[in-house]
Amino acid sequence: MPATRDDLMACFRDLGIEVSTVDHQPVFTVAESGDLHDRIPGGHTKNLFVKDKKGRLFLIVALHDAEIDLKKVHQVIGAQGRVSFGNADLLMDVLGVEPGSVTPFSLINDRDTLRVTPVFDAAMMQHEVLNYHPLKNDATTSITAQDLLKFARACGHDVQVLAVSEQAKAAAL
Template sequence: MPASRDDLMSFFAELGIDVSTVDHQPVFTVAESGELHDQIPGGHTKNLFVKDKKGRLFLIVALHDAEIDLKKVHQIIGAQGRVSFGNADLLMEVLGVEPGSVTPFSLINDREALRVTPVFDAAMMQHEILNYHPLKNDASTAIRAGDLLKFARACGHDPQVLAVSEEAKAAGL
């Protein structure tokens, strides 16, 4: 059974991570979330659940407006050949969330199998505060960038902070 929002919030509390959550209408795409950006301070994000030719899974997390070249990103993240999007069934099986609700917080559901490699864009990690769905797309939870790393590591993952976006590469991050 995937973790619930309450489970996630309890895990944050156990780790001593302060977060704040704002409930809102469900948003399924970055385009739909535009109005929230003015209402909720911090970096707003997108999440790409992808797999390589050998079936390795990656969760690429970047700022909402980041440009990521999916034809070349495999060279940066260490994937075998080009990546493609993982389907909804695989997403639910591995991270316990539905499309439109993908979030690095879903790593809480991959603590045993450790099937996903989280990749956090270097440009995104320059923001002090970042916003992600707390496992469902009807709320946004703000977390400090350093605490995001702490959370991912507490889930057993070693997140890679890499310049996957064009913006990060241009800034030399």
């Protein structure tokens, strides 16, 4: 059984991570979440669940307005060939969430098999506070960037912080 929001919050408490959560109507796309950006401070984000031609899985997490070239991102993240989106069944099987609810917090459901490589965009990690769905798209949980890394590592994942967005690449120049 995938972790629930209560399981996630218990994990944060066990790790000494303070978060705040705002409940809202379900949002399925970045475009639908516009008014939340005004109500909830911090960096708002998007999550891309992708696989390479060898079946390796990646969770790319970036700011909501980040431009990510899916034809070239494989060169940055170390994928074998171009990446494509993982389907809904694979997403549920590996991360225990549905499309529209993808979040780095879903790494809690990949603690045993460690099938996913999390990739956090360097530009996103410059924000002190970041916002993600707590496993369902009817709420937004705020967490510090450092605590996000702490959480991912506690789930057994070796996070890659890389310049995957055009914004992060420009900032690196």
